[in-house]
Amino acid sequence: MKIEDLFQKAKKWNKNLKKNSKEYIYASEISTIMDFNPYKNPKQITIQKLFFNNEYNEFHNKNKDFYNKYTKHGNETEPIARNCFEKQMKLTFPPFTFVDNQTHIFKSFLDGYNIETNTILEIKCPYIQSNDNVSHEWDDFFNEGNIPKRYYTQIQCExxxxxxxxxxxxxxxNEKHNLPKKVIPSKKFIHKIIKRGEEYLEFLSNAKKELEESTYLKLICKM
Structure with missing residues (x-):
């Protein structure tokens, strides 16, 4: 395929990605929007949704060790973890995607969903440091059973x-060291998620309109 054709296809999917990014708040994003994510803040995710610009790329480049090491570990270990869980439960939990059909503002890519039981699976594979320690973010979970706030928020949205x-x-x-925890829906917390999601999308819509009316942005788009 010619390079011109490749770039035309790339422009098309990139445009769709940006469009889709503005239409929904993903379950994995809501904790950041609610400022429960210690590794990313609302400003950074807003830049991502509006521009996918240099500031957003710069943030990722500065944190590439975190993203490469931790995310790579999670992506590689997740299928193994799912297989382990399915063996324990004697049920299958294939990945699944749901779109919120009530307020129409959320979308979730589930690690697993079982249709028979109508239950979902959220997998986390904490990275083990060279000194055999994991992030202090997990201390409260292993000591008290409390799920880290950013993951709890994601699960409630899912x-x-x-x-x-x-x-x-x-x-x-690993196969010997793993821990499942049941999480039931919290109507009160979900209400907070919906309220914040609606507020954020309204803000995002207004920001987009203001940017579209910017003379200098129009000139940049013509360059």
């Missing part, structure tokens, strides 16, 4: 999108 009965939060290290 429960809302899927209308599932409950979720399994599965923390996996």
């Amino acid at each position: 429960l809302y999108c899927s209308q599932a009965k409950f979720a399994y939060f599965f923390v996996y290290f």
